[in-house]
Amino acid sequence: MELEDGRTTGRPRTDPRSLPTGPDLEGVGPVAPVTEQRTVVLDLEAAVAHVADAALRPDPVGPVGLELEAHLVDLDAPASRVPWQRIRDLVDALPALPGGSRVTLEPGGQVELSGPPCTDVAAAVAALRADRDVLAAALAAERLAVAPVGADPLRPPARVCPAPRYAAMEEHFAAVGCAEAGTAMMAGTAALQVNLDAGPCAGWSERVALAHQLGPTLVAVAACSPLAAGRPTGWVSHRQRVWSDLDQARCGPLLGGADPAGEWAAYALAAPVMLVRDPDGGAAPVGERVSFAEWVTGEVPLGGRVPSAADLDYHLTTLFPPVRPRGYLEIRYLDAAPEPWWPALAAVTTVLLDDPVAAGHAAAATLPVATAWDRAARAGLADPALHAAARACLAAACAAVPAALRPEVEALADLVDRGRCPGDALLGTARAGGPTAALLSATGAPR
Template sequence: MARDTSDTTPLTTRDELVAWFAAGEKPRSQFAIGTEHEKIPFYRADNRPVPYEGTRGIRALLEGVARRTGWEAIEDAGHLIGLAGAEGGAISLEPGGQFELSGAPLPDVHGTMAELGAHLDAVAAVAEPMGIGFLDLGMSPKWTRAETPVMPKSRYRIMAAYMPKVGTLGLDMMLRTATVQVNLDFSSEADMATKMRVALALQPVATALFANSPFADGRPNGFLSRRSEIWRHTDGDRTGMLPRAFEAGFGYDAYVEWLLDMPMYFVKRGETYHDVSGASFRDLMAGRLATLPGEYATVSDWANHASTAFPEVRLKRFIEMRGADVGGPAMIAAQAAFWTGLLYDADALADAWELVREWTSAERDSLRATVPRLGLAATVGGRSVGAVAAEALAIARRGLSARGRRDGTGRDECVYLRPLEEIVAAGRSLAEERLALFEGEWQRSVEPAFRTCTF
């Protein structure tokens, strides 16, 4: 997320909180695809992390991209921490310097791929003369938490202080992981609820398909998606499989109730972030926050609070898929195609719901717990995740075919599913391929990853 919301309209009733989500509804004709990805920068000469300051640091990299693209600077307490594009895209910094593109809403996956290519070209034109490369792994393979630079972003200081109070690996999540997300629209409360249920149930399947974080601290870490496992030990109040989404009558109000119960991180007034970590949004609504007495909730506060919820699928004014490790450009496009095919065609969505409808809450939780280590070999409902993934991909392919969105050469969006179909056919994720390289060609060193696993 590049920029916190700025809207000082007061919020006084629960109905206004519900209405904020309902305002995200769009007619199907206006459905778009938003893709976000993070990538970990490093110096090519010696595989060191890139600090914020310095002539070849992250700030200088942002300044160079701004000059090249004309994108507007985003600052926090005098620090350049992102860029905003005129068409809705943005570049932001994650806590450990992960360089993130938050893409503009686009009509199809072809547009996503074109946007991604233009972004990578612009960044490379600046980064290469600086000797900076970017890893396409879901976790930094070598540096410890202490060796990872910390970006000067106010909200991250508050989060970093709070994380150790509520989990054991929150700082690793912040500093050492990288993900790819796709944001999709909904047309009504019922449409939102169905999409949330399907996406939540299948999110661990996506984790298995995109598993790509098998190294940490210079060696294999025992997982195929260590990034996903780290999220299981970050903050139980705001992460996980959101079981209430599967309860009868789930809708905006139930999600609002969950957010009201979820502790806050901060309240922003002007340019100042006030640390209210652990406090209740209900108290802010009533003007009785202990650290900010007399301050009342605004639309900005609610939007910012919603952005600090981290379930496997997050509801904002769109639905955000959060289960995948980042990969290279083909995998980024594949993630957008996978979820677009499943959720944007009515028949595909119905078929996807049938695929997962009988899974129990215990089965979903067990799947979420076992996939980070086992990947496609994990099981759910008596089937392997590999078999479920093959069926989900077939549904997604039908959904994309029904959309009929073609590029200038006549290809439809199904072409972007091929990397995932190859993974299922081989029964082996990127993580497993790279572990095999580690044991063989790399001679049990992660150093070659800085040449092989890059954008």
């Protein structure tokens, strides 16, 4: 998922039935007033400890949670965004899904399936596929469909969700000079997120570092957003380009040091405050760059008060590094992609981190391109070094992937061998029939 108010689903070691349902998950419903949250006043030392202590939990590797976003399309009017109330009415009428996913919504009307934690990636994919089929049938009855691609190939980004949180976020992005990228991120992109347990404490540094190091290579492999707002962008992953155009103090990668929990705490305290919640549960945008550390020390007062632990927890939900520690690891850098690519991408990402042999091969292969985020987003597998790293990673993954997902991963390996990515088909359709045809083809819906 790209955005949330901190109460996510689809994560390891959590029973999703214990989490709030409906629009609160995505910040589009009522938010509990600050007075109902923890109001413990913080000093700087306590703030650092608060973030570091919650960053990672020692759990065995294995469980997997998946979240898949997609652009909602009216099959009879694909150039128009679906009105918010129509989306809400449809989602509210959905039955419980067989795989346990929750259906939530993003600011541009994107629909997200957030699956519960499963024992392994094959089970997670099977559950999400079952839920996707139920959702697709419900949408089809209303002449709607979803297009799981990294960026909307046809419609300019536009927020349809009226939630105050997202209006305030737009104001903040405009105030700090990245209004266009902020709106595009919220309303024009879609991702596949893979959530994995942190593993034993002794391996945290290596595991978090590898999750970041894999990023550029997997961005190139997953690239499925060569079009945006009706035209080719010149980038294979426009979605990743959008994230790189945002404030890197909020969206840039961690450095992969020896103490990832401490590094996350330092990152969070240095990041600028985006929103300050008021006693009624609203959120006021911060129109200047004020780090949370400056707020907590009183150097720059915000909202006429000092921050509490609840304010710090809320601040953490506005930070979007490509790998985010949430007790577990959120892998956030993959474009959404249609079948069979998203199951293959989920499987590859998981085995390259969880299987020791595959992880060793991936670490060696990706080291030369560990920081090539922009090259990956622009050129993808046309970059020789990224192509070499990707081929090695796919070979390692094919040897370790669960049998149930081997056909999908082998198909992805073949695609990578040919120097191609999931977005190439989308671009080819657009060249033959225009961006409307590209968007409709991504839905897989009969027309």
